[in-house]
Amino acid sequence: MAAKTFAEKVLSRASGKEASAGSVVTARIDLAMSHENSALVLKSFQEMGGKDIWDRRKVIMLFDHRVPANTVKAAEGHKMVREFVRSSGIPNFYDFRAGVCHQVLPEKGHVLPGMLIVGTDSHTTTYGALGAFSTGIGATEMASVWATGELWLKVPETLRLVLSGPLPQGTTAKDAILRVIGDLGADGADYMCVEFVGQVVDSLSIAGRMVLSNMSVEMGAKAGICFPDSKTEEFLVARGKTFRAVTSDPGAKVREVMEFDMSRLGPQVAKPHSVDNVVAVEEAAGIPIDQAFIGSCTNGRLEDLVEAERVLRGKEASPQVRLIVAPASRDVYIEASEKGTLASLARSGAVILNPGCGPCLGAHEGLLAPGERCISTTNRNFKGRMGSPAAEVYLASPATVAASALRGEIADPREVDR
Amino acid sequence: MIKGRVWVFGDHINTDLIIPGRYLDDYSAKNLAAHVMEDADPEFPRKVAKGDILVAGRNFGCGSSREQAPLALKHAGVSAVVAGSFSRIFYRNSINVGLPVIVCPEAHSKIRSGEAIEIDMHGGSVLLPSGKRLTFSPLPDFLIRILDEGGLVPHTRRRLQGT
Numbered sequence: 001m002a003a004k005t006f007a008e009k010v011l012s013r014a015s016g017k018e019a020s021a022g023s024v025v026t027a028r029i030d031l032a033m034s035h036e037n038s039a040l041v042l043k044s045f046q047e048m049g050g051k052d053i054w055d056r057r058k059v060i061m062l063f064d065h066r067v068p069a070n071t072v073k074a075a076e077g078h079k080m081v082r083e084f085v086r087s088s089g090i091p092n093f094y095d096f097r098a099g100v101c102h103q104v105l106p107e108k109g110h111v112l113p114g115m116l117i118v119g120t121d122s123h124t125t126t127y128g129a130l131g132a133f134s135t136g137i138g139a140t141e142m143a144s145v146w147a148t149g150e151l152w153l154k155v156p157e158t159l160r161l162v163l164s165g166p167l168p169q170g171t172t173a174k175d176a177i178l179r180v181i182g183d184l185g186a187d188g189a190d191y192m193c194v195e196f197v198g199q200v201v202d203s204l205s206i207a208g209r210m211v212l213s214n215m216s217v218e219m220g221a222k223a224g225i226c227f228p229d230s231k232t233e234e235f236l237v238a239r240g241k242t243f244r245a246v247t248s249d250p251g252a253k254v255r256e257v258m259e260f261d262m263s264r265l266g267p268q269v270a271k272p273h274s275v276d277n278v279v280a281v282e283e284a285a286g287i288p289i290d291q292a293f294i295g296s297c298t299n300g301r302l303e304d305l306v307e308a309e310r311v312l313r314g315k316e317a318s319p320q321v322r323l324i325v326a327p328a329s330r331d332v333y334i335e336a337s338e339k340g341t342l343a344s345l346a347r348s349g350a351v352i353l354n355p356g357c358g359p360c361l362g363a364h365e366g367l368l369a370p371g372e373r374c375i376s377t378t379n380r381n382f383k384g385r386m387g388s389p390a391a392e393v394y395l396a397s398p399a400t401v402a403a404s405a406l407r408g409e410i411a412d413p414r415e416v417d418r
Numbered sequence: 419m420i421k422g423r424v425w426v427f428g429d430h431i432n433t434d435l436i437i438p439g440r441y442l443d444d445y446s447a448k449n450l451a452a453h454v455m456e457d458a459d460p461e462f463p464r465k466v467a468k469g470d471i472l473v474a475g476r477n478f479g480c481g482s483s484r485e486q487a488p489l490a491l492k493h494a495g496v497s498a499v500v501a502g503s504f505s506r507i508f509y510r511n512s513i514n515v516g517l518p519v520i521v522c523p524e525a526h527s528k529i530r531s532g533e534a535i536e537i538d539m540h541g542g543s544v545l546l547p548s549g550k551r552l553t554f555s556p557l558p559d560f561l562i563r564i565l566d567e568g569g570l571v572p573h574t575r576r577r578l579q580g581t
Contacts, residue, residue, distance in 0.1 A: 121483055138507060143571070144570055152560070187480065387440070
């Protein structure tokens, strides 16, 4: 047997064929996630003549993009999906209170290493942080998955990124992935399975690894993997799960191995209007901001809120800045609440939102006016992303966003900390 | 054969530009089409006509997995998108909603807005007004079949009915 990459192994197992990079396979799906766009999936499913979901236990639905419903149309979409979930007896449904899908699924123990997961959201790559092959698909093909349990997939080539370190104090997973995307470009990993390895990855928590996997799609990756280790095991055992890790064989053919020395990396910022427009924070420092957002499937986890609170503790955000915080899930919200993190952030002037995607995609809860500027812990700074197309979005780590909120302008968290 | 008038766009046209998130509570393709590409060109929804073709550079359709992006283009009348490369989810979504997508890196530098081109999906060529032909690798047969059947919905319906 030839040596295989992680992607080849997962897709061989899921298709029952010898899958090698470049070939197209029909794979059986282990887990299929959809959020509000379940309404769109449902519409296609019914048009296809779909009646029964192929395996109800393998489907997960939740609401996170527009919760609580921000328009009558959104409410109608929620209602339609709720009724379908009820009538078809889908056991895994998280209504408007649970939080962002990419936090909720791992947190609730739905994600296991080696699984083949698809979701109707591009940031479905997040689950790669636990060693699953996980990728985004569209609503109509999800309808086809609901009906048949299968999907055609091209077996991707592998790009291995060795992140050597250690990361300096004050530099985070967000800074590391922004630097990588800045160097490789917005299509630098197009169609590829990215494997994150090296000292930096080993040193990161599961939450930090989720930042890498989450944003791998911003360079076009089909999947972004961190291989399981003792931290993965601890995370899963705490959720009552056992698993078998899948990794790439030594000697498996990969497209390229690239090494990034992160040992001198400082905080990074992605300037408008593309995620690969990345500079060191010093080069953006001093730019005035109107809004600062901490949250999302990228950086709305407990350690992110704790980090932001550490920078802001006992101080008040600039009166020029609207500081908005959205914990990524209800569990994160409760934990951060019990630790006193949310109260401290609120004392610093933050508006604490319910868990959800909210402002990240310009759906609701903090849209920008023309000419306004926001620094955000989210994953996209596209024109119009968070409101007006004449607004600007800068992306950074929770510490950098918190420091910027204090100063009223983009600021280096290492300076504010001093 | 797909014939149409061309609109040229640049590299990295993302799905937020194609259809902004602020409109996505609406599932009507017609309503979405009224806003297609408006953050890239506010006049585009009024200017685009049935049969028009988009020609773009690298990484067309990057960003969100929203299927409303190809759906809005299709309902605005766009008959095909020719690009240097596509983001993978947009590419799949386009085929699934029945919008032809062609990877042809040469096209972006050789075609101007307003020109009329002709695309041969099966033969793999783009005929320019000058009479010159650009070639591309035709889609695999199973994808052409999905397009020919009008997208994944009719394709899967037939499969479920066993015809």
